[in-house]
Amino acid sequence: EIVLTQSPGTLSLSPGERATLSCWASQSVSSNYLAWYQQKPGQAPRLLIYDASTRATDIPDRFSGSGSGTDFTLTISRLEPEDFAVYYCQVYGSSPRSTFGGGTKVEIK
Amino acid sequence: QMQLVESGGGVVQPGRSLRLSCAASGFSFSSYGMHWVRQAPGKGLEWVAVISYDGSDKYFVDSVKGRFTISRDNSKHMMYLQMNSLRVEDTAVYYCVRPLIAVFGYDVFDIWGQGTMVTVSS
Numbered sequence: 001e002i003v004l005t006q007s008p009g010t011l012s013l014s015p016g017e018r019a020t021l022s023c024w025a026s027q028s029v030s031s032n033y034l035a036w037y038q039q040k041p042g043q044a045p046r047l048l049i050y051d052a053s054t055r056a057t058d059i060p061d062r063f064s065g066s067g068s069g070t071d072f073t074l075t076i077s078r079l080e081p082e083d084f085a086v087y088y089c090q091v092y093g094s095s096p097r098s099t100f101g102g103g104t105k106v107e108i109k
Numbered sequence: 110q111m112q113l114v115e116s117g118g119g120v121v122q123p124g125r126s127l128r129l130s131c132a133a134s135g136f137s138f139s140s141y142g143m144h145w146v147r148q149a150p151g152k153g154l155e156w157v158a159v160i161s162y163d164g165s166d167k168y169f170v171d172s173v174k175g176r177f178t179i180s181r182d183n184s185k186h187m188m189y190l191q192m193n194s195l196r197v198e199d200t201a202v203y204y205c206v207r208p209l210i211a212v213f214g215y216d217v218f219d220i221w222g223q224g225t226m227v228t229v230s231s
Contacts, residue, residue, distance in 0.1 A: 100154040
């Protein structure tokens with residue numbers, strides 16, 4: 001089973017700044033089957049990125065995903081007020097079971 | 110529009126049982142494998158279980174194996190999670206989730222329900 005480690009645990013930034021979130025896998029992720037989700041308080045998660053770099057429907061282009069193998073990154077180019085939330089990475093495809101990372105909270109500085 | 114609505118959550122004592130339901134609408138339910146994902150209060154996401162489109166394949170996270178069962182009724186567009194021998198550590202919001210595409214194992218979670226809270230407490 002692949003273990004995902006997200007870093008940092010909390011990221012304190014101001015609106016307009018660039019956010020860089022990392023997700024490390026304990027072993028190579030097959031076919032770069034890695035997704036990113038955003039979750040705001042009291043809401044269900046929302047899919048942002050899948051296959052490491054493909055934006056989901058209606059996701060603004062300030063969100064981008066990159067990486068391969070064991071190292072993946074979610075970048076938010078310029079933080080909008082609505083982007084302050086918790087972000088999770090997820091690996092899929094290697095078995096019917098999925099694994100999530102522990103999450104990164106992006107908070108207002 | 111595509112929608113998932115969970116129900117059946119509540120407060121239950123340790124060792125007791127609870128059945129969650131998920132009502133699907135707005136898409137071809139019988140084409141998709143379906144999942145349950147949970148989130149303990151203040152914690153991260155944990156995948157719990159999956160059932161294939163026709164109910165023939167089922168998988169569970171190790172911590173619930175032997176205690177939880179998953180089922181579906183395609184004629185009613187419903188999925189269920191039967192939770193037996195509940196433990197305090199099962200306390201969480203339980204989400205019903207549909208993948209982006211109808212390929213078993215390609216588990217990009219596109220459609221989420223609003224969640225139903227399960228509290229296991231004496």
